[in-house]
Amino acid sequence: MSGFTITLDAILALIIAALMVASVGTMLSSKEDDLDDQLVQYGYDFLAVSEKTGALGNVIEFDTEAFKEIISTMPYSICINASMYMQDGTFFYHADNFQNITSPDYATSKCKEYDTSVSVSRMITHGDEVYPITLKLWYG
Numbered sequence: 001m002s003g004f005t006i007t008l009d010a011i012l013a014l015i016i017a018a019l020m021v022a023s024v025g026t027m028l029s030s031k032e033d034d035l036d037d038q039l040v041q042y043g044y045d046f047l048a049v050s051e052k053t054g055a056l057g058n059v060i061e062f063d064t065e066a067f068k069e070i071i072s073t074m075p076y077s078i079c080i081n082a083s084m085y086m087q088d089g090t091f092f093y094h095a096d097n098f099q100n101i102t103s104p105d106y107a108t109s110k111c112k113e114y115d116t117s118v119s120v121s122r123m124i125t126h127g128d129e130v131y132p133i134t135l136k137l138w139y140g
Helices: 002-052 055-060 065-072 104-111
Strands: 078-085 091-096 118-126 129-139
Touching: 002 055, 002 065, 002 078, 002 118, 002 129, 055 065, 055 078, 055 118, 055 129, 065 078, 065 091
Parallel strands: none
Antiparallel strands: 078 091, 078 129, 118 129
């Protein structure tokens, strides 16, 4: 009977160990999802600030300086590619935060290649028109 108890204890210990390994693996794999969630939140915050400060409205009126200034404040670790469209879907404006960096090697090595990215969108109203803007963000 004591051999059965020892075997039962060993099986129970193996099950607990397997559950612990599985839970650690799940937590480690969800870290990438957390980073994606952070990028999505960063993108929505960026669009909200750009709209609230009037920078996006200025872009529609062909004054891009305020929007470029906001883009330039982005951390260097986050690459951003912004595209604005007319209401009918035709391309209207494009900006990013890696073309005007003083070191061309930095811009090329940092933001040109990416494996995963997230996209966020927002509709900007200006007068009677609606302008969709899409941001693509990734870590450089």
